[in-house]
Amino acid sequence: MSRSIQIDAPEGTIDGHVLTPADAQGPxxxxxxxxxxxxxxxxYYEKAQIVADGGYAVLMPNVxxxxxxxxxxxxxxxxxxxxxxxxxxxxxxxLTPAAQREDFAAWLAAIDSEPEFDSSAVGVVGYCMTGAFAxxxxxxxxERIRAAAGFHSANLAKxxxxxxxxxxxxxxxxxxxxxxxxxxxxxxxxxxxxxxxxLAGAGVHFCTELYKGxxxxxxxxxxxxxxxxxxxxxxxxxxxxFEEALxxxx
Numbered sequence: 204m205s206r207s208i209q210i211d212a213p214e215g216t217i218d219g220h221v222l223t224p225a226d227a228q229g230p231x232x233x234x235x236x237x238x239x240x241x242x243x244x245x246x247y248y249e250k251a252q253i254v255a256d257g258g259y260a261v262l263m264p265n266v267x268x269x270x271x272x273x274x275x276x277x278x279x280x281x282x283x284x285x286x287x288x289x290x291x292x293x294x295x296x297x298l299t300p301a302a303q304r305e306d307f308a309a310w311l312a313a314i315d316s317e318p319e320f321d322s323s324a325v326g327v328v329g330y331c332m333t334g335a336f337a338x339x340x341x342x343x344x345x346e347r348i349r350a351a352a353g354f355h356s357a358n359l360a361k362x363x364x365x366x367x368x369x370x371x372x373x374x375x376x377x378x379x380x381x382x383x384x385x386x387x388x389x390x391x392x393x394x395x396x397x398x399x400x401x402l403a404g405a406g407v408h409f410c411t412e413l414y415k416g417x418x419x420x421x422x423x424x425x426x427x428x429x430x431x432x433x434x435x436x437x438x439x440x441x442x443x444x445f446e447e448a449l450x451x452x453x
Contacts, residue, residue: 204223204225204255205222205248205252206220207221208220208221208262208317210264210310210312210313211312212305212306213305213309214269214305216268217264217268217306217309217313218264218272219262219263219264219265220251220262221260221261221262221263221317221319222252222254222255222260222263223259223260223261223319224255224256224257224258225256227260227319230318230319230322231258231260231319231320232258232321232326232445232449233259233260233262233320233322233325234254234255234259234260234261234262234325234326234328234445234449235261235310235314235325235326235327235328235340236251236261236327237263237327237329237330237336237337238263238266238330239282239333239355239420239423240282240291240292240295240331240332241275241276241281241291242265242266242275242276242282242291242294243263243265243274244276244425245425246423246425247263248263250422251263253438254328254441257442259445260320260321262310262313262314262317262320264306264310266298266306266333267294267297269294269297270293270294270297271294275291275294276291283426283427295332298332300339303336303340304343307336307339307340307344311344322347324349324448324449325347325348325349325350325449326348326349326350326352326377326444326448326449327340327341327348327351327352328352328354329352329353329356330354330355330422330423331355331356331357331389331419332356333353334353334354334356334357334359335353335356335357335358335359337352338353338359338368338371338372338379339368339371341376341377342368342372343371345374345375345376345377348375348376349376349378349449350377350378350380350444350445350447350448350449351375351379351380352379352380352381352382352441352444353380353381353382354421354422354437354441355384355387355390355414355417355419355421355422356381356383356389356390357419358394359381359395359398360393360394360398360401361394362397369398372398372401372402372405372407373401373405374405375402375407377407377408378408378409378444378448379402379407379410380409380410380411380440380441380444381409381410381411382412382414382436382437382440383412383414384417384420384421385413385415385417385418386418389419398411399411414433414436416430416433421433421434421437422434
């Protein structure tokens, strides 16, 4: 079950979708599901519905609403194509930490106002670049976010980035799960180790797992690196996290 939604934000109107199980009864624990750099597209609608069918109300916003609404990558094209990639990088550059702060507040306000959501229990999951968004959201809204996850995340602990999410984790109260791609150039072992150390030092309840043999983007069905076994494991881990953290909070 899916419906479109329009969310007021300081810099415009965020388009997105709310997904629930077909047999939804009453408000359900809330999950914010964020797309990878490719934006809204069929494989992410499918992903969001699978999560919703686990017993959640899922908000999937368009992170690129400042530049375009709806699907960014045309049918038959890939976010890896040379004529598409520059546009996506341009849009992604606009998603500064300040912009993310505005958007996080708008998403939470939508969850508080829409009938599908039990706003007392909120989880967030990001993929690729939005794995960092999930950690920041948990850090900036510790009183709201009870579960945060990232899969094949990128640049979570760059040594030369003062805005790296590794700098923010001390305030996280959520239960955290991170599923890393093996040999991922966008999150090398030194960054994984740095982030693990920071999370442990902050006393965060977290788990990290290396998906051996899986490449960056392993959950995206439209990517050449898609790995069905790793994708299935990702859903298992994600739904276990939400069951533990969101049902306990509710």
